[in-house]
Amino acid sequence: MKKVKTTLEILENISEKEPSKWLKNENWENKNQDWLDFSFKIALKVLLILGEKNISQKKLAGLMKVSPQQVNKIIKGHENLTIETIFKLEKAMGVKLISIGNNEKGLLKPAMKQNKISKRKQCYSLPFIINNKPKSLKLQTNYTNKIATYKFTKYKNTKNKYSKIARLHDLNVEIEA
Amino acid sequence: MKITRIFVRNKQALFAVHTDGEEFDEFVKLFNQWKDPVFLMNFFMKHKNNFKKPFVNKINDACLNVRKNANLISQKIRDAERDKVFLESLFQPLNDLESAYKIPQRSKHKIGNPKKDIPLRIYAIKADKNIYVITGGAIKLTNKMYEAEHTAEELKKLNKCKNFLKENELNCIENFTEFGI
Numbered sequence: 598m599k600k601v602k603t604t605l606e607i608l609e610n611i612s613e614k615e616p617s618k619w620l621k622n623e624n625w626e627n628k629n630q631d632w633l634d635f636s637f638k639i640a641l642k643v644l645l646i647l648g649e650k651n652i653s654q655k656k657l658a659g660l661m662k663v664s665p666q667q668v669n670k671i672i673k674g675h676e677n678l679t680i681e682t683i684f685k686l687e688k689a690m691g692v693k694l695i696s697i698g699n700n701e702k703g704l705l706k707p708a709m710k711q712n713k714i715s716k717r718k719q720c721y722s723l724p725f726i727i728n729n730k731p732k733s734l735k736l737q738t739n740y741t742n743k744i745a746t747y748k749f750t751k752y753k754n755t756k757n758k759y760s761k762i763a764r765l766h767d768l769n770v771e772i773e774a
Numbered sequence: 775m776k777i778t779r780i781f782v783r784n785k786q787a788l789f790a791v792h793t794d795g796e797e798f799d800e801f802v803k804l805f806n807q808w809k810d811p812v813f814l815m816n817f818f819m820k821h822k823n824n825f826k827k828p829f830v831n832k833i834n835d836a837c838l839n840v841r842k843n844a845n846l847i848s849q850k851i852r853d854a855e856r857d858k859v860f861l862e863s864l865f866q867p868l869n870d871l872e873s874a875y876k877i878p879q880r881s882k883h884k885i886g887n888p889k890k891d892i893p894l895r896i897y898a899i900k901a902d903k904n905i906y907v908i909t910g911g912a913i914k915l916t917n918k919m920y921e922a923e924h925t926a927e928e929l930k931k932l933n934k935c936k937n938f939l940k941e942n943e944l945n946c947i948e949n950f951t952e953f954g955i
Contacts, residue, residue, distance in 0.1 A: 608779075617778040619805065627848070645834065673810060
């Protein structure tokens with residue numbers, strides 16, 4: 598009697614012997630996600646600048662004194678860029694791609710640079726003192742203008758705090774980013 | 775047309791279409807595109823009219839959003855490979871079928887926030903319970919697939935694959951499905 602083939606048997610029969618590279622690729626990508634994300638962001642920035650300044654990839658390769666293939670790898674976002682390559686890119690395009698804090702004060706207050714930290718932690722890193730614990734606190738940092746805006750709602754010390762209207766303060770404090 | 779195995783594990787299996795003459799199967803091609811800054815930049819520049827506001831400044835956000843969502847989809851599929859989730863819980867029936875044969879036309883739907891609203895789709899044929907064959911995928915910019923050229927093309931690929939499986943005596947239990955974020 599002829600055996601009825603299952604769906605899986607039919608598919609395995611008609612599929613190629615060599616499995617897809619997808620799983621291998623994605624496992625590798627997942628393992629290296631941090632630097633790949635960074636490389637992707639640099640590639641996007643490079644592409645935007647090339648578009649803005651109307652520089653061709655070939656011209657960029659010439660300015661960087663590297664092969665066009667190397668530039669192609671950079672803009673594909675899969676290149677583990679060296680500091681030397683990043684500097685070459687910056688010099689060729691005349692634009693700063695990455696920067697690190699070179700100021701002691703800035704390095705000592707990393708919490709101020711994060712938006713997703715707890716309210717309590719934000720309080721500790723504030724460059725001014727709040728006597729009562731704020732009900733809500735929002736931190737918006739603009740690194741370009743070196744301005745951190747703290748918006749918080751503060752309650753007065755009263756017995757029935759729900760009946761009182763919250764007072765809103767907007768403070769602009771300069772920080773060194 | 776050929777079929778390539780992505781994974782076969784216990785009672786779950788995922789395959790992908792491999793078009794003749796192409797170096798990679800459709801699934802590898804799709805993820806290569808979703809993680810390629812050059813492809814994404816060109817894609818969004820081409821489809822900038824699908825966005826509500828002047829889009830050029832936000833193209834960066836859109837590209838980052840696609841990459842982030844592609845990684846999320848990848849994670850879900852890899853979870854299925856480890857039997858943490860069932861493929862059936864990921865793929866939903868495609869309710870776009872009436873549009874399959876319509877002519878592409880401009881969509882009225884516009885995308886607001888490139889940081890959030892860029893949905894990705896994987897299209898597949900459900901061959902059996904927890905067994906799927908991926909035909910392709912897309913960055914879905916319009917409500918209906920026929921409203922954009924690139925998604926209308928995906929419908930054609932689904933039909934082509936369905937016919938190919940039929941020729942190989944495989945009657946699928948659900949023709950067209952999609953999974954996406």
